[in-house]
Amino acid sequence: MTTPLVELQDIVKTFGSVIALNDVSMSVNPGEVMCLLGDNGAGKSTLIKTISGVHKQTSGKILIEGKPVVFNSPRDAQRAGIATVHQHLSIQPLMSVTRNFFLGREPVKGWGPFKFFDKNFGDKTVVAEMAKMGIDIRDPSQAVGTMSGGERQCVAISRAVYFGAKILILDEPTAALGVKQAGVVLRYIVQAKTRGLGVIFITHNVHHAYPVGDKFTILKRGQSYGTFAKNEVSREQVLGMMAGTEELDALQSELEEFARSDEAQAKGQASQYEATAAAEQALAKELHQESEKVRKEQN
Amino acid sequence: MATIDRSADERIREVGILRKLLSRPELGAVSGAILVFIFFAIVAANRGFLSFRGVSSWLEVSAQLGILAIGASLLMIGGEFDLSIGSMIAAAGMAMAIPVAVYGWPFWLAILLAFAFALFVGYINGMIVNRTRLPSFIVTLAFLFILRGLTIGFTRLITGRTQVSGLKPAAEGDWLAVIFRGDIFGLPVSIYWWLGLAVLTTWILTRTQFGNWVFGVGGDANAARNTGVPVERVRIILFMGTAVAATIFAALQVIDLGSADVNRGQLKEFEAIIAAVIGGCLLTGGYGSVVGAVFGALIFGMVQQGIFFTGVNTDWFKVFLGLMLLIAVLFNNFIRKRATEAK
Numbered sequence: 001m002t003t004p005l006v007e008l009q010d011i012v013k014t015f016g017s018v019i020a021l022n023d024v025s026m027s028v029n030p031g032e033v034m035c036l037l038g039d040n041g042a043g044k045s046t047l048i049k050t051i052s053g054v055h056k057q058t059s060g061k062i063l064i065e066g067k068p069v070v071f072n073s074p075r076d077a078q079r080a081g082i083a084t085v086h087q088h089l090s091i092q093p094l095m096s097v098t099r100n101f102f103l104g105r106e107p108v109k110g111w112g113p114f115k116f117f118d119k120n121f122g123d124k125t126v127v128a129e130m131a132k133m134g135i136d137i138r139d140p141s142q143a144v145g146t147m148s149g150g151e152r153q154c155v156a157i158s159r160a161v162y163f164g165a166k167i168l169i170l171d172e173p174t175a176a177l178g179v180k181q182a183g184v185v186l187r188y189i190v191q192a193k194t195r196g197l198g199v200i201f202i203t204h205n206v207h208h209a210y211p212v213g214d215k216f217t218i219l220k221r222g223q224s225y226g227t228f229a230k231n232e233v234s235r236e237q238v239l240g241m242m243a244g245t246e247e248l249d250a251l252q253s254e255l256e257e258f259a260r261s262d263e264a265q266a267k268g269q270a271s272q273y274e275a276t277a278a279a280e281q282a283l284a285k286e287l288h289q290e291s292e293k294v295r296k297e298q299n
Numbered sequence: 300m301a302t303i304d305r306s307a308d309e310r311i312r313e314v315g316i317l318r319k320l321l322s323r324p325e326l327g328a329v330s331g332a333i334l335v336f337i338f339f340a341i342v343a344a345n346r347g348f349l350s351f352r353g354v355s356s357w358l359e360v361s362a363q364l365g366i367l368a369i370g371a372s373l374l375m376i377g378g379e380f381d382l383s384i385g386s387m388i389a390a391a392g393m394a395m396a397i398p399v400a401v402y403g404w405p406f407w408l409a410i411l412l413a414f415a416f417a418l419f420v421g422y423i424n425g426m427i428v429n430r431t432r433l434p435s436f437i438v439t440l441a442f443l444f445i446l447r448g449l450t451i452g453f454t455r456l457i458t459g460r461t462q463v464s465g466l467k468p469a470a471e472g473d474w475l476a477v478i479f480r481g482d483i484f485g486l487p488v489s490i491y492w493w494l495g496l497a498v499l500t501t502w503i504l505t506r507t508q509f510g511n512w513v514f515g516v517g518g519d520a521n522a523a524r525n526t527g528v529p530v531e532r533v534r535i536i537l538f539m540g541t542a543v544a545a546t547i548f549a550a551l552q553v554i555d556l557g558s559a560d561v562n563r564g565q566l567k568e569f570e571a572i573i574a575a576v577i578g579g580c581l582l583t584g585g586y587g588s589v590v591g592a593v594f595g596a597l598i599f600g601m602v603q604q605g606i607f608f609t610g611v612n613t614d615w616f617k618v619f620l621g622l623m624l625l626i627a628v629l630f631n632n633f634i635r636k637r638a639t640e641a642k
């Protein structure tokens with residue numbers, strides 16, 4: 001049996017009186033994509049923030065390659081080879097694309113106290129990495145604040161992919177992306193997996209989750225609802241688990257209800273139109289008869 | 300993936316040099332400095348504004364403030380303020396003067412003590428801001444009073460007075476004091492400190508890893524932390540920087556005048572911030588430049604001495620200062636919008 005790259009044991013995380021995570025356990029092996037699914041507020045982001053060193057868990061253990069670790073900061077997690085795309089991206093709008101891309105992990109050149117940020121290398125790398133995503137960086141010294149939302153997301157993603165050495169964590173990376181860029185992200189995930197990385201992928205889109213996921217962990221109100229291997233579940237079941245089957249059924253009947261009332265309304269409207277049309281026709285006939293009468297009288 | 304033919308991208312528009320210049324943070328201060336210079340060159344040329352002594356005098360005023368403004372601008376780009384700079388000047392001055400005058404320390408040792416004390420104060424400021432996440436404005440405002448109070452209290456306690464003088468003989472021939480005194484090529488040594496620090500910190504800010512971190516911490520501290528920047532450490536270093544700048548100022552002044560006074564440095568914290576803001580630093584952090592602050596200080600020095608040379612009542616200096624600040628803030632706001640929004 002391989003030791004998992006990341007293993008969480010009974011993670012609890014509270015914010016004051018809010019219990020965001022309650023006894024969550026999970027693991028990701030090398031070369032495996034784990035999709036983390038769940039409703040809004042289920043605790044997905046909180047969970048991956050404990051793995052990436054943003055939050056410290058209230059209790060429970062994190063093991064990286066079998067060894068228990070304590071991350072005091074995201075920097076510690078990065079040193080352990082974990083790269084994360086956070087839901088809110090962690091992008092600096094006032095800084096240039098290159099400066100953003102390398103923030104915290106600047107490529108340096110030179111010696112001793114005279115080390116400096118190798119901007120040339122940085123610019124080239126950024127243009128090349130973004131081109132791989134199909135985004136043409138016109139000017140790497142352009143402020144990120146001037147880019148579109150999807151472009152910003154692509155900066156954050158390509159940055160994580162570039163620096164992710166062992167574990168790649170993506171929190172709703174495809175949310176704002178076009179079809180093409182979302183496809184690139186999914187391909188990145190598969191590539192990372194073939195390189196032997198472990199990937200944690202959070203998404204609300206089953207069409208993104210199912211094709212790349214090897215297993216699916218469902219969170220619900222801060223608790224793990226279970227982990228399912230891909231061969232155990234169908235796409236529909238995954239979708240059901242994401243929303244809860246009963247909820248899906250309820251949604252379906254609700255939608256049908258909508259459709260029915262729409263139809264009825266449409267029918268009602270149609271008869272109303274018919275009535276008006278008939279009345280108009282009658283009126284037209286009357287007018288015609290009247291005008292005929294007048295003409296006869298004149299003759 | 301298809302390679303992109305850059306020349307054929309219809310969405311690239313030639314960005315003119317003018318446009319590029321317009322989005323530099325220091326633009327306002329540089330053009331302002333040129334205007335102010337031209338103004339006084341016309342109005343006060345025959346009153347000595349352009350004479351060697353005249354130039355030297357406004358450069359010296361600019362230099363002293365400039366040293367403080369460099370520290371303040373770096374800290375502002377890092378998203379914080381330090382209002383304790385002025386009090387730090389007096390405290391550092393006394394930390395040098397009292398050991399020398401009362402306890403007979405060699406000057407160099409007293410200077411080192413003052414710098415050690417500055418690092419300590421900077422560390423405390425930074426640590427409190429880090430731990431509490433209170434606005435640094437408030438934290439350092441408290442230290443404005445605490446440091447001033449401690450300086451007055453201890454000085455009175457030890458010397459019975461509020462001024463310590465007669466330090467010149469001790470500074471004479473001291474190997475460390477020598478770098479804070481006298482002239483080089485007829486210009487006061489403070490000017491060389493100013494320019495030297497400006498070059499060094501500009502290099503740090505724009506060319507090094509630490510510089511990148513400063514922008515990140517000031518722009519969005521949370522995002523910077525998430526991308527692996529040791530935010531707390533950066534802040535502490537920046538607060539140490541402002542305190543050290545204040546101590547360099549104090550050393551130059553104490554050694555030049557041969558005395559220290561508990562009331563030195565009042566309002567310098569605001570002047571330093573004004574110079575930084577005129578120089579294009581955003582009050583919200585994450586944007587600005589040291590070069591801008593250098594020119595901001597230059598405007599300051601030229602106006603202060605220029606008004607003196609023209610013979611106009613120097614009371615008007617403050618009015619001018621306030622107006623400059625207002626214009627600078629409006630201008631910066633405009634530049635920032637330009638840099639981050641429609642382009």
Ligand SMILES: Nc1ncnc2c1ncn2[C@@H]1O[C@H](COP(=O)(O)OP(=O)(O)OP(=O)(O)O)[C@@H](O)[C@H]1O
Nearest residue numbers: 015018020038039040041042043044045046047087
């Ligand atoms: N810093 C915090 N302080 C207090 N409560 C928090 C904090 N962070 C998260 N929570 C709470 O924890 C719960 C889980 O939040 P989390 O962001 O992990 O949800 P999520 O599964 O990522 O949801 P979404 O799909 O909307 O991104 C929420 O109820 C949220 O209010």
Ligand SMILES: [Mg+2]
Nearest residue numbers: 044045087171
């Ligand atoms: Mg989330």
